[in-house]
Amino acid sequence: MSTVAVPREAPHHAGVHAAPTSFIRKYVFSLDHKVIGKQYLFYALFMLVIGGLLATLVRYQLAWPGRPLPFMGKIAPDGMPGGVMLPEYYNSLFTMHATIMIFFAIMPILIGAFGNFVVPIQIGARDMAFPKLNMMSFWVAVPAAVVIIWSFFVTGGAAAGGWTSYAPLSAIQPRGQTLWLISLLILGLSSLLTAVNFLTTIINMRAPGMTFFRMPLTTWALFITALLLLLALPVLSAALIMLLFDRTLGTTFFLPAGLIVSGQPWTNAGGGQVLLWQHLFWFFGHPEVYIMILPAMGITSEILPVFARKPIFGYRAMAYSMCGIAGLGFIVWGHHMFQSGMNPILGTTFMISTMVIAVPSAIKTFNWLGTLWGGDIHFATPMLHALTFVAMFVIGGLSGVFMASTPVDIFIHDTYFIVGHIHYVLFGGSLFGAFAGLYFWYPKMFGRLMNERWGRIHWFLTFVTFNLVFFPMHFLGMRGMPRRIYDYTQYKHLHGLQGMNQMMTISLFVLGASQLILVLNFFLSMRRGAVAGPNPWHANTLEWQTASPPPHENFTGRIPTVYRGPYEYSVPGHGADFLPQNEPGGPAPARAHA
Amino acid sequence: MRLPHAARALRAALLFSAAALAPASAFAWPEWMRLPEQASTYAPEIDNMFHLIMWITGVIFVIVELLLVFFLWKYRHREGRVATYTHGNNRLEVIWTILPALICVMLALLSRRIWEQIKEKMPHDAVEVHVTGEQFAWNFRYPGPDGKFETADDILTLNQLHFPVGKPVIVTLTSKDVIHSFFLPEFRVKQDAVPGMKTRIWFQGNRVGQWEIACAELCGLGHFRMKGFVTVDTPADYEKWLADQAAQQAADAPKAAEAPAPPAAAPVAAPGKTEAEKGGSS
Incomplete structure (x- = not known):
C-alpha cells in the first residue's frame, strides 16, 4: 500500500445517504452506522442480562443442589416444578447461558456495537460501505434472539446439549434443539453480512492518508475479526444445516449405524460419522474464540496509549501478531478433541500448533507492558477496565497452556478447569474489554461522560467478585469435578467441594448486583452526565476529532486528511501531549513505527 | 524420538x-x-x-x-510528569x-x-475389557474362560469394573447411543466412548482399592448420575470375582432364555447383580 496521501473522495460518496427525518427511519430502520451500533449495544446488553440470570440459576443449583426456589416454580413450572430444578432444565440453563453469552452478548457488543460505531469514524468514512446491508445485519439478528428465547417455551424446553451441541445427543434432543439450530443459522447470516461490510469498508473507504499502518488498532482488530468471521462462519452454517437435516429430513450425516436409544433402535441412523460434527464445529469454534477476543485486544491497545499518554509499544508487532493469531487460529481446532477418539498422533500435531499460538498472545501482553513503561498513567474508568483486561487475559492465556499439553488435558478435559479458563478469556478478557470500550466511547456515543466515581465502584466490585467466582474453578477442575454436572455431590471424590461452590455462588450474586451500578450509570448519565465535548480524553484518533455525538455522516465539511499514526502522544517539542492524526504540521514527521 | x-x-x-x-x-x-x-x-x-x-x-x-x-x-x-x-x-x-x-x-x-x-502404544499381556456406554450406565464385557469376546461365556457386568493390580488393562470403548466419556479421575484416565467407533486405551492400577467412574461428556438428563465403580483387586481376588460372576451368570442364564431380550440390551438385564456386587466389593 502507498504511504502517499492520495485524496480519494469518490468512494466516500458511495456510503452517503440523506439525513432521515422520520422517527422510524432515524431510530428503528436506520441506515446510519452510529444508530445501528447503538441498537446492537442495547441488544447485547439486554441479552447479557438474560445470559447472566441463567448463569445465576446454574450456580444456585451448584451451591445448593436440589434446594427449591419457589418463585422459579411459577416462572418455569415445567423445568422447576415447585421450584426444584430438574436435571434437563439445568442442562438447558448452561447450554443457553453459553449460547446467549457467546453469540448474543459478546459478539454483538464487540463487533456489532463498537465495530459499527467506531470503525467508520476511525478510518474517516461517512458510513459503512453498504448501509442497507448493515441495517439488514441488525434486523436479521433480532429474530434470531426472538427464536432463541422462544425456545424456552416449547415442549421439552430449550436446547440442552451444551453450546457445542455434540451429535448424536443433539440429533435426538427435543424440539428446542431445532430452534437453537434455526436461531444460530439466522444469526450466522447476520454476522456474515457484517463481516463483508467491515472488510469492504476498511479496505475501500479509508480517509486520505489513512494507510493500513496508520489505522488505529481497534480497526485493525475488527478487520482481522471480520476476516475470521467470513472464513469460519460458513463452516458452522454448513454443520448446522446438516444437523438440522438429520433432525428433520431423515439424513444421517452424524448418525452411525446401530444406534440404540433407550433400548429401541434409532430408526434414522446409518452411515454417519459422529466426530465429523466436532471437526466442523471446532473448525469454526476455535477461530470463534479469537473473534471474541481480538476486538477486546484492539480496544485495550486503543485505550492504553490514551491513558498512558504514550505511543503504543510495537505498533507493527501488535498488528502482525493479530495476523498471526488469525492464521494459526485455523489450525488448532483439534485441541478441543484430544480425548474424542481422534487419532492420538493428530493430537500431537494440534498440540504443537496450539503451543505456537500462545506466542502472538505473549507478544501482545509484553507490548502492553511496554506501553505502560515510562508512561504518564491516568486511572480513568476506561483505563481501569483495559488494565484489568491485561491482568486477567494473562491468567486465561497461561491456563490455556495446561490443556494444550495433551497428557495434562487427559485429566482436566471437560472439568471445571476448562470452565475457569474460558471465563478468564471471555469474561476477564472480552467482557472487561467491552466494559473498557463502553466507558471509553460512551461520551462519543451519547455526548456526555459517565459518572467516574460510580464507574470506579462498579469496576472494583466487578474485578474482585469476578475473581472470587472464577478463580476457584481451577481448583474444582484439579479435584476432577466435571463440567455440566447437575449434582456433583453424587461423587465421592467431589465431597467437600460444596463450601467452595457456595462461596463462588454468593460472589456471583454480588457480581450480578454490582452490574446494576453500571445500568444506572449508563442510563442516568445520558441526561445528567457532564457534557463531554469532542475530545474528553485528549485522544488522537479521528473519532475524537468530530463532535460528540458525531453529526450525520460523521464529519462536517471535508473528510479529514491523515498525516500520521494513531498514537502520537507526548511528542517532544509539541506543546500538547497529544497530536491528532489529522492535524497538519506538527514537530515529528509521520514515520513508520517500530 | x-x-x-x-x-x-x-x-x-x-x-x-x-x-x-x-x-x-x-x-x-x-x-x-x-x-x-x-x-x-x-x-x-x-x-x-x-x-x-x-x-x-x-x-x-x-x-x-x-x-x-x-x-x-x-x-x-x-504533576509535571512527561511520558517517554x-x-x-x-x-x-x-x-x-x-x-x-x-x-x-x-x-x-x-x-x-x-x-x-x-x-x-498399547502394552502386551494385558487384561482386556470391552466397555459400552449407554444413557446412563456403563456396560462391561469380559472375554470369559475361552478368552474370546462375543462368545457365550462372556462375563457381563453393569457399572462394575474389576481388574487385578499390577497388570495393564486394555479397554475398548464404544457407545450405544450418544457420546459418553470414560473418566477415572484417580487413574488420570479419560476417553470418549463414541457410537460407531471403537477406541482402545490402557492403564494399570498401582494399588488395591475402590474408586468411581464418572461420565465426563454431557450425555442427556441423567448425565450427572452415570456413575460406575472401579475396583482394583489382588490377582487372587480378581480370579475369584471372575469365577463368581461366571457362576452367577450361569445360574441366571435359564431365566434369561425364557424372556428373550434383544442382544444389545442383554448387558442391562442384570440389575440384581449390582446390589450383590456392592456388598462383595466394599
Whole structure:
C-alpha cells in the first residue's frame, strides 16, 4: 500500500445517504452506522442480562443442589416444578447461558456495537460501505434472539446439549434443539453480512492518508475479526444445516449405524460419522474464540496509549501478531478433541500448533507492558477496565497452556478447569474489554461522560467478585469435578467441594448486583452526565476529532486528511501531549513505527 | 524420538524438579488445591507435567503481574510528569517472541513423550475389557474362560469394573447411543466412548482399592448420575470375582432364555447383580 496521501473522495460518496427525518427511519430502520451500533449495544446488553440470570440459576443449583426456589416454580413450572430444578432444565440453563453469552452478548457488543460505531469514524468514512446491508445485519439478528428465547417455551424446553451441541445427543434432543439450530443459522447470516461490510469498508473507504499502518488498532482488530468471521462462519452454517437435516429430513450425516436409544433402535441412523460434527464445529469454534477476543485486544491497545499518554509499544508487532493469531487460529481446532477418539498422533500435531499460538498472545501482553513503561498513567474508568483486561487475559492465556499439553488435558478435559479458563478469556478478557470500550466511547456515543466515581465502584466490585467466582474453578477442575454436572455431590471424590461452590455462588450474586451500578450509570448519565465535548480524553484518533455525538455522516465539511499514526502522544517539542492524526504540521514527521 | 544430549539433560532436570516440588508443596497446600490420589502407573507422570506447567506459568504470571503493578505505581500521573516518547524496541520484540516460543516448544516435546506412552502404544499381556456406554450406565464385557469376546461365556457386568493390580488393562470403548466419556479421575484416565467407533486405551492400577467412574461428556438428563465403580483387586481376588460372576451368570442364564431380550440390551438385564456386587466389593 502507498504511504502517499492520495485524496480519494469518490468512494466516500458511495456510503452517503440523506439525513432521515422520520422517527422510524432515524431510530428503528436506520441506515446510519452510529444508530445501528447503538441498537446492537442495547441488544447485547439486554441479552447479557438474560445470559447472566441463567448463569445465576446454574450456580444456585451448584451451591445448593436440589434446594427449591419457589418463585422459579411459577416462572418455569415445567423445568422447576415447585421450584426444584430438574436435571434437563439445568442442562438447558448452561447450554443457553453459553449460547446467549457467546453469540448474543459478546459478539454483538464487540463487533456489532463498537465495530459499527467506531470503525467508520476511525478510518474517516461517512458510513459503512453498504448501509442497507448493515441495517439488514441488525434486523436479521433480532429474530434470531426472538427464536432463541422462544425456545424456552416449547415442549421439552430449550436446547440442552451444551453450546457445542455434540451429535448424536443433539440429533435426538427435543424440539428446542431445532430452534437453537434455526436461531444460530439466522444469526450466522447476520454476522456474515457484517463481516463483508467491515472488510469492504476498511479496505475501500479509508480517509486520505489513512494507510493500513496508520489505522488505529481497534480497526485493525475488527478487520482481522471480520476476516475470521467470513472464513469460519460458513463452516458452522454448513454443520448446522446438516444437523438440522438429520433432525428433520431423515439424513444421517452424524448418525452411525446401530444406534440404540433407550433400548429401541434409532430408526434414522446409518452411515454417519459422529466426530465429523466436532471437526466442523471446532473448525469454526476455535477461530470463534479469537473473534471474541481480538476486538477486546484492539480496544485495550486503543485505550492504553490514551491513558498512558504514550505511543503504543510495537505498533507493527501488535498488528502482525493479530495476523498471526488469525492464521494459526485455523489450525488448532483439534485441541478441543484430544480425548474424542481422534487419532492420538493428530493430537500431537494440534498440540504443537496450539503451543505456537500462545506466542502472538505473549507478544501482545509484553507490548502492553511496554506501553505502560515510562508512561504518564491516568486511572480513568476506561483505563481501569483495559488494565484489568491485561491482568486477567494473562491468567486465561497461561491456563490455556495446561490443556494444550495433551497428557495434562487427559485429566482436566471437560472439568471445571476448562470452565475457569474460558471465563478468564471471555469474561476477564472480552467482557472487561467491552466494559473498557463502553466507558471509553460512551461520551462519543451519547455526548456526555459517565459518572467516574460510580464507574470506579462498579469496576472494583466487578474485578474482585469476578475473581472470587472464577478463580476457584481451577481448583474444582484439579479435584476432577466435571463440567455440566447437575449434582456433583453424587461423587465421592467431589465431597467437600460444596463450601467452595457456595462461596463462588454468593460472589456471583454480588457480581450480578454490582452490574446494576453500571445500568444506572449508563442510563442516568445520558441526561445528567457532564457534557463531554469532542475530545474528553485528549485522544488522537479521528473519532475524537468530530463532535460528540458525531453529526450525520460523521464529519462536517471535508473528510479529514491523515498525516500520521494513531498514537502520537507526548511528542517532544509539541506543546500538547497529544497530536491528532489529522492535524497538519506538527514537530515529528509521520514515520513508520517500530 | 531422539533428543540431543543437552535437551535430554534439561528434560530430566525439569521433570525432576517438578517431581521434587510437587510432593513438597503437597504437604503445605490444602486438599482442594491438590490433584486427587494417584491410582495408576502413569498418574505421576501426568501430574509431574501438570506441576511443571504450573511452576512455569506460575513464575511467568507472577513476573508479568508484578511488572504491571510496578509500572502502574511508578509511572502513575503526577504533576509535571512527561511520558517517554518511544515506539518500541525491535530487540525486545525478538526476545519476547523467541523466549515464549522456546518454552512452548519444550513443553510440547515433553508432553509428546508422555502422550505417546499413554495413548499411542498399547502394552502386551494385558487384561482386556470391552466397555459400552449407554444413557446412563456403563456396560462391561469380559472375554470369559475361552478368552474370546462375543462368545457365550462372556462375563457381563453393569457399572462394575474389576481388574487385578499390577497388570495393564486394555479397554475398548464404544457407545450405544450418544457420546459418553470414560473418566477415572484417580487413574488420570479419560476417553470418549463414541457410537460407531471403537477406541482402545490402557492403564494399570498401582494399588488395591475402590474408586468411581464418572461420565465426563454431557450425555442427556441423567448425565450427572452415570456413575460406575472401579475396583482394583489382588490377582487372587480378581480370579475369584471372575469365577463368581461366571457362576452367577450361569445360574441366571435359564431365566434369561425364557424372556428373550434383544442382544444389545442383554448387558442391562442384570440389575440384581449390582446390589450383590456392592456388598462383595466394599
